[in-house]
Amino acid sequence: MVVAAAKRIRFIEDETLSLVEWADSIQRDSTTTYFEKAQRIAHRLGTNYRSDRLTEIGFWTPELAGDIIQSEHKLELEIFTPIDPIDFRAKEQQARFRRSRIPVIKQGEYVWAVVYGLQAGTRDQAGCFYWLRYEDADGKVQIIRDPLAYSLPYGVFAPAELYNMRRLQRKRADLAYFRRTGSSTNLSDTTIPRIPAPTSILQIHVNTASAAGTLEGLTEIYQRISDKLADGQTLAPEEAVYAGYDAIQLLPVEPTIEYRREDTTGEHLFFSIHSAPPKAAKVLPSSTEEDVPVPPVPHALTSDFYHKPTVTLRKPNTQNWGYDVPILGSSATNPAVLGSLRPDEVIDFVATLHNFSQGPILLIYDLVYGHADNQALDLLNHQFLKGPNMYGQDLNHQSPQVRAILLEMQRRKINTGADGIRIDGGQDFRFFNPLTDRVEQDDTYLLAMSDLAQNIQGYRRLMFTIFEDGRPWPQEGWEEISRYRELIEKKPESFQWGPLIFAHNTPTLEGYWDKKWRRACEVIFQGNRWITGCGNHDTVRRGNQINLDKPINWNLGSSLVEVLNTAYNNPATQIWVQGFCPGLPMDFLNATVGASWGFFRNTDDRYGVKVASEEIGFLDWQVSPEIYEKETSFVQIKQLGFTSLEKLRDFGKALQTAMVETDYDLEQVAKFCSHCLGEDHGFCEVPALEDLNGPNLPRFLATLDVAKLKKFAMAFMEDSHNLCKVSNFFDQIDPTTAAFHLALRHYRRSHSWLQDNILGCDRFNRISNDQQTLFYGLRCHPETRKQSIAMATHMGGLPCTVNLDEWLQLDMTQWKVVLATPGIPEAALKDLRAFELRDGQGVLLEPI
Incomplete structure (x- = not known):
């Protein structure tokens, strides 16, 4: 240097x-x-x-x-x-x-x-x-x-x-792109072009999306894919999972809290x-x-x-999913995602996407301005904040100075070259209005975020905008009454996260899609401005938290890990979402790879044990004995004495129970654990701990105290985060499945009209009973009004015979299969008048 x-x-x-x-x-x-x-x-x-x-x-x-x-x-x-x-x-x-x-x-x-x-x-x-x-x-x-x-x-x-x-x-190497897509600064605001919507989005967590865990690691991947496609080469399965999308949404890359x-x-x-x-x-x-x-x-x-x-300089190694932000420095990039620690690395990545050989890939930033972590109290003057909330601190958006500075942060952020923004937690932007004597939503500020102009070397653009807003969340019963339309009704060119992508997706459970039928119909009939799909950073995390006594859909796999991986990257669901549904589909990289995922962070001493206890389900749903036994897996945890996954799961569940029973009092948790693990453990207030006592009990457990609880939490979260790197799972990607999903994304891009809501000549229905749920439908091209696409997907339950000629009143001898999920025998689809589908299978058909 x-x-x-x-x-x-x-x-x-x-x-x-x-x-x-x-x-x-x-x-x-x-x-x-x-x-x-x-x-x-x-x-x-x-x-x-x-x-x-x-x-x-x-x-x-x-x-x-x-x-x-x-x-x-x-x-x-x-x-x-x-x-x-x-x-x-x-x-x-x-x-x-x-x-x-x-x-x-x-x-x-x-x-x-x-x-x-x-x-x-x-x-x-x-x-x-x-x-x-x-x-x-x-x-x-x-x-x-x-x-x-x-x-x-x-x-x-x-x-x-x-x-x-x-x-x-x-x-920067992509100035030609901004000349093509932007307008001169001498034009009025009403003439500034807004970036049009893409056709499919890949959500990426930078720290786990490459072996390097940095933006330059992603740049290397996308440059290699770009070069191979330009040369007409076939992508390897571990490359195909990144390809076919025309937009990438990064989980927040603002600086996060620090340890x-x-x-x-x-x-x-x-x-x-x-x-x-x-x-x-x-x-x-x-x-x-x-x-x-x-x-x-x-x-x-x-x-x-x-x-x-x-000065002693240490390269930041913070691990975080990105939403624990102190707000300070949000215009900069989290140094933990920069291998070089230089802002140039961000521009290199953006330019690689914009200059992609198969056409520009849009970059979408996930912006967190609805709340601040409590660490903001140590970093910002207190006029930025107006009091505690469930995440830490509410931001004082109503202060003119704070409002202006937050928008200036955003302006500097998008001036790195972003094409779109995803506004996190729109329902959290609230304030008390003394004129009406009630708490109201600050939609004016949210819309101002959408209308903030980018200016790069004299070329101005407005961002493609996504709002995550599930109001009245977290009000009781929110999941059933949320409309997911408040902001797109005020800003028709924007998108909102829809009901099936928002938060509490549990497709690992039996009957999930049947229970979601009303929401599925909303997607079909009014979802043209919704982000659709099933897997994102939040839903996969929720999957880790499902109690094992729930009715799990074992048709999706023979182990919990297989069930979860299939559920959030289900070929049948993808056929329905990418090949038939209105809206804008989004996938999550860790889900498409079949890689582990959870909300792990090494940035916390005070709440670290609480967070670790809440993520213990990760060990059931995303860690198999084979994964745990790998030499590179859970290195720190094994050093503490947990040489087997079974013992770690037992202790984790006991810790989770103790944390809840003591209302997260670490002194009491340590006391209970010590009592249960000591010589006199005949009566244990946390019964699950009894199973851990024995001659092979690690010394770590026998001398447990608050300091060791914190040490365990840190080791668990750092080991789990390291496991979540998608490169750890490249060898288990099924080439046929990866090729199918890539072909499906290409199909979506070549049929962009699918984004629109269904027409009067279109049909969508289900077959539903105690034994299975199937979705089927028919869509017409919006210009010719001729039948263009038929679809049938098995969404859960026992195998079922599909009779589309009867269900849709079609002559199936005049139709052909254009895409079928892997695993369907070719012979089974020779006669389209009647064929069998199993759970997770589906077909997409077009007229001959």
């Missing part, structure tokens, strides 16, 4: 005063609303590395209003300039930095500075790191971080990195500044700094405090 030549860092007074005057003029403008003023100011907050090589820096600091700080000189911009080369791929290293402290100017609730001499980060050069510091009334140093940072290579608790975003955008121990004040985990003071700290004259000549600056405005601390 290149280190730039040192420059004299100095505060530029006249430029800063000009910036302050600009902000003053906006706030004095009586013709605009508070929100409009806040939006204009938010656009220049954070850092802006200008073409004249000066850097503008702005912070919103309402916590510093009034008399909180006693003297102006205590408020400074602290800058860390790398002296030694930084290897952003090193797991751990030490590097020296030159520390500078620069004055700033307060302007109401804002702080501004224009600085000369800061080096901006690039692919090959580390930039300066920065944050704001001040001493409070008690003389304690407080840190204010940049919520709008572009680069956070060492996480949310470390200083942000100044980055040359102007250069990065100018050199904080409860018994510490929380040292900077990835950016640890050595505390030894310099031998002689001094204020240098404004005209001298290591023989670098600079123009004189009034000494009163120069407060550069130099010494050279050593």
Whole structure:
């Protein structure tokens, strides 16, 4: 990593005063609303590395209003300039930095500075790191971080990195794509084009989607697939699972929470500044700094405090499904998904998708702005937050400044080149309206997120938008009364997650599709703006939580693992969704591969045991003895003494029971476990623990305490997360099944009219009784109105004979099979007037 030549860092007074005057003029403008003023100011907050090589820096600091700080000189911009080369791929290293402290100017609730001499980060050069510091009334140093940072290579608790975003955008490899799909900035907002909807989406969790677990790992995969298809080569099964989609939705790639121990004040985990003071700290004259000549600056405005601390840098290794966000830095990318820790890696991935040989693949960001994790309390000023909720903290969207900053975060995020957004938890955007004296949905903000324009090198676009909104969730009975239409009725060009993809899918159970018949009909008759399908990050996780005493559909497999894998990648379901249903189908990569999946995180000390106990079902539904016995599986857990999957399951279930019985009191859980596992275990308040006692009991269990519970939880979640990498399961992908699903996706793309709701000449019905459920139907082409597609799928139960000629009044001798699920004997489909289907099988037919 290149280190730039040192420059004299100095505060530029006249430029800063000009910036302050600009902000003053906006706030004095009586013709605009508070929100409009806040939006204009938010656009220049954070850092802006200008073409004249000066850097503008702005912070919103309402916590510093009034008399909180006693003297102006205590408020400074602290800058860390790398002296030694930084290897952003090193797991751990030490590097020296030159520390500078620069004055700033307060302007109401804002702080501004224009600085000369800061080096901006690039692919090959580390930039300066920065944050704001001040001493409070008690003389304690407080840190204010940049919520709008572009680069956070060492996480949310470390200083942000100044980055040359102007250069990065100018050199991106997909500019031609934006020229084709965007409009010039001199056009009015009403003429900005909105990205049209794709035909099928693949949902991806970056950390588990490649062996590398990074965006560059995905870039390598998609570039290889692109090259092979361009050369006319056949894809391997482990490549086919990624192909055939024209859109990719990433699970959130915003920075997530980081591991904080409860018994510490929380040292900077990835950016640890050595505390030894310099031998002689001094204020240098404004005209001298290591023989670098600079123009004189009034000494009163120069407060550069130099010494050279050593910093231990650790490459972030946070594991999280992405929804535990502190909001700070949401405009940046989670460093844990960047192998290089450089923003260029994001642009490389986006450009690879846009330049894909078979046509552009859209990138959809999953945005989490409905809630913040409690860790936000340590990172943001409290005006961002308005109180606790079930996830952590509610965001104060009604504050003009907060609203403007959140939208600015989103603008910077989508300016990396996204084509669409998926807005997480739309039902969570609520506020109390004193005018109506009730809690209302903040739909105005949600629609503003959809109408936020992207601007890349002068070309503007509006995002393809998906809302996840199941209101009145979490109200009791929400699943039956949710309409999933509130937002698409207000924004007709948008999509919403439909009822079969939203959350609580349990297709592993007998009779599931029969019970969902009403919702299935809604998909058919009104689902043209719904995201359809069955498998996503949430539904597969719910599958892990099904109690084993439920009626499991054993037609789908001979083990729980087989049942779950088939249920969420069911060929019959896919025939119905991809080949027949209106709407926009979405698959989840881990489900299509048959890879494990769960909500695992190594970012939590306080709630880690609770989360682990809630995910214990993962061991039943997604871990077989064969998987557990692999040398690379559950390495840390085995080191604790759990050499068999059976013992681990037993302890996990006992832990789950103890957590519920004690209301998650870890001291009590440890006490109960110790009591049950000790010599006097005749009476055990948690009966399941009795089975673990014996001569081979691991010492870990015999000496159980709170610290060991936390150690177990961390080991369980890290091992489980590592297991979930799809590359661990490539060898079990069935080539025939992978080829079938790929052909089905190609079929969908060549029949894009299937997205529309069914016509008057179309038909959809079911055969349902105590023994089986079948879906069947007929669709006509919307232009010719001629019969085009017939479908029959077996959705559960015993084998059944299909009589489409009778059910649909068709002459089946004039029809042919275009796609059939694997496993149906070819001879069985020679006479289409009557043929047998088994659970999970289906056919798609067209006229001869």
